[in-house]
Amino acid sequence: xxxxxxxxxxxxxxxxxxxxxxxxxxxxxxxxxxxxxxxxxxxxxxxxxxxxxxxxxxxxxxxxxxxxxxxxxxxxxxxxxxxxxxxxxxxxxxxxxxxxxxxxxxxxxxxxxxxxxxxxxxxxxxxxxxxxxxxxxxxxxxxxxxxxxxxxxxxxxxxxxxxxxxxxxxxxxxxxxxxxxxxxxxxxxxxxxxxxxxxxxxxxxxxxxxxxxxxxxxxxxxxxxxxxxxxxxxxxxxxxxxxxxxxxxxxxxxxxxxxxxxxxxxxxxxxxxxxxxxxxxxxxxxxxxxxxxxxxxxxxxxxxxxxxxxxxxxxxxxxxxxxxxxxxxxxxxxxxxxxxxxxxxxxxxxxxxxxxxxxxxxxxxxxxxxxxxxxxxxxxxxxxxxxxxxxxxxxxxxxxxxxxxxxxxxxxxxxxxxxxxxxxxxxxxxxxxxxxxxxxxxxxxxxxxxxxxxxxxxxxxxxxxxxxxxxxxxxxxxxxxxxxxxxxxxxxxxxxxxxxxxxxxxxxxxxxxxxxxxxxxxxxxxxxxxxxxxxxxxxxxxxxxxxxxxxxxxxxxxxxxxxxxxxxxxxxxxxxxxxxxxxxxxxxxxxxxxxxxxxxxxxxxxxxx
Numbered sequence: 340x341x342x343x344x345x346x347x348x349x350x351x352x353x354x355x356x357x358x359x360x361x362x363x364x365x366x367x368x369x370x371x372x373x374x375x376x377x378x379x380x381x382x383x384x385x386x387x388x389x390x391x392x393x394x395x396x397x398x399x400x401x402x403x404x405x406x407x408x409x410x411x412x413x414x415x416x417x418x419x420x421x422x423x424x425x426x427x428x429x430x431x432x433x434x435x436x437x438x439x440x441x442x443x444x445x446x447x448x449x450x451x452x453x454x455x456x457x458x459x460x461x462x463x464x465x466x467x468x469x470x471x472x473x474x475x476x477x478x479x480x481x482x483x484x485x486x487x488x489x490x491x492x493x494x495x496x497x498x499x500x501x502x503x504x505x506x507x508x509x510x511x512x513x514x515x516x517x518x519x520x521x522x523x524x525x526x527x528x529x530x531x532x533x534x535x536x537x538x539x540x541x542x543x544x545x546x547x548x549x550x551x552x553x554x555x556x557x558x559x560x561x562x563x564x565x566x567x568x569x570x571x572x573x574x575x576x577x578x579x580x581x582x583x584x585x586x587x588x589x590x591x592x593x594x595x596x597x598x599x600x601x602x603x604x605x606x607x608x609x610x611x612x613x614x615x616x617x618x619x620x621x622x623x624x625x626x627x628x629x630x631x632x633x634x635x636x637x638x639x640x641x642x643x644x645x646x647x648x649x650x651x652x653x654x655x656x657x658x659x660x661x662x663x664x665x666x667x668x669x670x671x672x673x674x675x676x677x678x679x680x681x682x683x684x685x686x687x688x689x690x691x692x693x694x695x696x697x698x699x700x701x702x703x704x705x706x707x708x709x710x711x712x713x714x715x716x717x718x719x720x721x722x723x724x725x726x727x728x729x730x731x732x733x734x735x736x737x738x739x740x741x742x743x744x745x746x747x748x749x750x751x752x753x754x755x756x757x758x759x760x761x762x763x764x765x766x767x768x769x770x771x772x773x774x775x776x777x778x779x780x781x782x783x784x785x786x787x788x789x790x791x792x793x794x795x796x797x798x799x800x801x802x803x804x805x806x807x808x809x810x811x812x813x814x815x816x817x818x819x820x821x822x823x824x825x826x827x828x829x830x831x832x833x834x835x836x837x838x839x840x841x842x843x844x845x846x847x848x849x850x851x852x853x854x855x856x857x858x859x860x861x862x863x864x865x866x867x868x869x870x871x872x873x874x875x876x877x878x879x880x881x882x883x884x885x886x887x888x889x890x891x892x893x894x895x896x897x898x899x900x901x902x903x904x905x906x907x908x909x910x911x912x913x914x915x916x917x918x919x920x921x922x923x924x925x926x927x928x929x930x931x932x933x934x935x936x937x938x939x940x941x942x943x944x945x946x947x948x
Contacts, residue, residue: 348401353388355454360387363447367440379439386434387427391451394423405462413456420455424448479505482571483537485530485559486548488516494548495522497573504588507540512555530555533563544569546588560591560854591858605895608830612693612736614639619691619734621676621725622698624652626783627740630822631695632656636664638826643667644689646682647698648675676721679728686728694729695825696722697740699756706752707875711930712921718755719914723762730770738829739763739777741837743814746779747940749878754934754941758914760837760903761937765910767835776832778825779901780840781814790848794855802866804852807873812845812880828898835905839890841897845880910937 364372364380372380395401398419403412428444482504484491491509498504508527511517516526527536537543545568549555563570571588618640622628624647635643643660647653650673657671670689674681676698686694699718700706706714722739729737741760744753760777767775782790797804816824821840828838849868856866873879890899917933931943 348403348405349392351458352395352401352455353392355458356388356391356451357384359450359454360384360443360447362450363443364440366446367443375438376440379436383431383434383436383439386430387447390426390430391420391423394421394426395419397422403459405459406466408459408463413459416455416459417452420448420452423451479503480544481505481507481540481542482544482546483507483527483533483540483542484509484524484546484548485511485533486555487511487513488519488521488526490548491521491524491526494546494573495524498546507542508536510536510545512549512558530559533559534568537568543567544571547572547591605827605830609638609826612638612830613826615641616692617642617644617689618693618695619644619646619686619689619729620695620697621646621682621721622696622740623647623671624649624656625697626818627821627825628695628697629656629659630818631697631825632660633663634819634822634826635693635695636660636667640667642670642689644670644672644685644691646672646674646676646685648673676725677716679724682724683728683731686732686734690732691729691734693736693738693829694725694734695738695740695829696725698725699740699759701742701752703744703750703752703877704874706755707750708927711751711927712923712925714751714755715918715930715934718752719758719762720918722759723766723911723914726763726766726775727769729775730766730773734773736829737763737773737775738825738832739775740825741777741779743779743781747942748938749942750875751931751934751943754938757938757941758910758934761910762914764835764837764905771834774829774832774834776828776834777837778828778840779837780816780821780824783816783818783821790851791855794852795859798856798859798861798866803869804856804866805869805871806849806852807871807877808879809849809870810879811848811873811877813848814845816840824897827895831893831895831898832900837901837903838893839899839901841899913937 361380361384364376368376395416398415400416400419403415424444424447427447431439431444432441480503482498484494484506486494486509488509488511491511495506498506506524509516509521509524510528510530510533511526512530514529517528519526527540533545537545545559545563547556547559547570549559559570570591572591573588613635618635620628620631620635620643623632623645628645628647629652632643632645645653645656645660647656653671653673657669660667660669672685674685676682676696698721700710700714726737726739739759742753742756744750745757745760746753748754748757763775763777767773794804824840828840832838852868853863856863856868859866889902891902892899914937921929931941935941935943
């Protein structure tokens with residue numbers, strides 16, 4: 340295939356190089372060529388062709404695809420021509436031809452570059468023109484792009500590989516862009532006049548080309564969702580990496596409101612940690628655990644050991660991973676992290692080098708009443724078991740998935756997660772060969788038990804959508820982003836550290852509710868929002884750091900290290916002994932009192948039934 344491409348390239352490049360050589364002589368002598376110089380041109384043509392071809396070959400220029408030639412390819416071509424021109428100059432001057440016009444070298448190099456670049460540009464133009472006309476018989480929908488000129492340019496390049504769309508114009512957030520054109524498409528006006536522009540172009544379909552983190556995306560979503568415009572966006576890199584994914588436009592979703600830039604991972608470092616390794620994930624059937632499993636599988640783990648107490652969640656995960664990653668060995672256990680001996684037996688059988696501990700009870704109101712002891716046994720004792728087992732089998736890394744609710748906790752769930760962090764720090768002192776880290780982050784958009792599935796179900800029933808308080812805000816991130824940052828922290832962390840994730844800007848829960856209603860095609864008149872009051876243990880806002888804590892930067896822009904007081908040396912012994920003595924039904928007040936002793940910053944709130 341490569342040889343065929345090179346031979347086809349020379350069918351054009353060879354004659355053009357010869358033409359440039361003769362044209363250089365012709366231009367040098369004012370459009371005429373005296374006989375002595377005609378003889379010089381004739382004698383040196385084979386040398387010029389051979390040397391220029393050698394320069395292009397040395398830089399692999401003939402391997403370029405003319406159909407997709409880019410500016411980078413043209414710069415590479417220029418380097419090849421420059422190298423070829425140097426070879427031509429050296430060869431001809433070494434021949435010592437008397438009276439040879441040296442300006443021919445420069446003129447022929449410039450003409451060669453012009454002709455070869457022009458040929459490639461013309462070929463691409465012809466190919467795109469032919470392809471565009473080949474699609475005229477197919478149904479093409481008009482599309483309006485929203486974004487700056489740079490963003491629209493990238494979107495137009497992407498759309499060349501997506502069939503079924505005809506771009507009719509661009510709406511830019513910058514007033515100075517009006518009237519300009521990008522790849523032949525005109526900027527028609529501003530984002531504020533989006534509905535008018537869409538009507539004028541007889542289209543209801545809009546593509547959001549604005550990059551994550553840009554305010555334009557949020558403005559369009561909040562203003563035009565549910566207005567009758569069909570809002571589309573380009574797939575994310577994570578979506579394109581999924582098995583069976585295709586480059587096609589998709590409907591905007593709630594996570595697009597976050598406007599967060601993609602996570603930059605240390606791909607080489609993570610591959611070195613995960614590729615070919617055995618990884619154990621607890622809570623593997625949950626939202627975060629399942630995504631951790633997917634990320635680990637993509638990084639090339641040889642064996643993935645999945646542990647979850649839910650039979651159905653484990654079954655679903657097994658079916659998904661077997662289909663998506665058939666080459667990976669997956670082992671699936673319906674086991675409980677509260678059973679230390681069973682967890683130890685699993686770890687001893689597989690000897691994981693990385694343990695990711697995501698098993699936890701996380702629903703704040705549910706753990707606040709009647710289930711306090713369950714939160715303690717799973718979140719604290721389960722973490723202790725997983726951490727100890729990781730050290731006993733010689734795992735290189737152990738990562739605890741923690742939460743922002745562990746900071747100045749006002750609820751049992753948050754207090755137990757803070758105590759779990761202390762337990763991990765204490766176990767880290769016992770096993771020097773294992774690096775133990777904890778990772779705190781906020782709410783994960785769309786995870787099980789979060790507000791999004793609840794709001795969606797309420798909208799389907801016609802409302803009302805229940806929000807606890809009009810001013811309540813939360814930090815959000817997507818499930819893939821959370822999982823990727825957990826892995827990154829696990830790679831770079833030093834034993835005993837607690838990492839805090841950059842959660843971006845907090846989002847009002849009521850704004851999420853409004854956007855979900857609009858994305859469903861309904862209005863707030865059809866699906867009302869009702870405010871129900873804060874629930875037990877719930878804050879108006881979450882903190883990522885306690886008041887007496889500070890953070891230190893890390894090489895990763897979205898990860899910081901929390902500077903917290905070291906856990907007391909007796910935390911493990913005290914936890915085990917208290918839970919053993921507590922029995923099956925300890926008093927809720929006793930649990931809260933003991934948690935306050937171990938986590939002084941914990942401030943329990945009255946429980947309403």
